[in-house]
Amino acid sequence: MQKITTFLMFDGVAEEAMTFYVGLFNDAKVLDVTRFGPDGPGREGSVMRAAFQLAGQTFMCIDSAVPHEFGFTPAVSLFVDCDTEEEIDRLHAALSEGGRVHMPLGNHGFSRKFGWTDDRFGVSWQLNLA
Structure with a gap:
């Protein structure tokens, strides 16, 4: 069965954002956090992959290991x-x-x-x- 999950890519602030969102909404929680280790490819300790829930909806987030010239856009909210x-x-x-x-x-x-x-x-x- 397919499952579609909103995926948020951050540049070094994934954990801060996830913690902020979980603190704002009722029935919210962090489900899982996996961090980059000393061998990378991302900065050691940054979020390689995390999952959290807001009002029963699951979101995923990462700290990108690769710099990008783009960010979020209000076209998706x-x-x-x-x-x-x-x-x-x-x-x-x-x-x-x-x-x-x-x-x-x-x-x-x-x-x-x-x-x-x-x-x-x-x-x-x-x-x-x-």
Whole structure:
């Protein structure tokens, strides 16, 4: 049976990002972390492969062992339906800190409260008050 998992490639901050996300969401946990050893090919101790869950959804992440001239793009984002105003306000504040806001929290006509931001790691998030 096929399984599709969101895969996030970072440049040296995979563990920091994963820890940040797991701390933000209820029912979140780190499932597994495998690190590069002294023989590489990545920096020793950096994340060779990790898996974590947010609200029952599994994500994978790595610290790329190879430098790339690209990063994340808002063309692909993680969409979160929030149950309360307190939740959307908290998540938007945390995710936008040090990042870039594409659409501030507000009523944009298609939702009574919606915001879109890139977090400080470059991952794009759309937050919607369900």
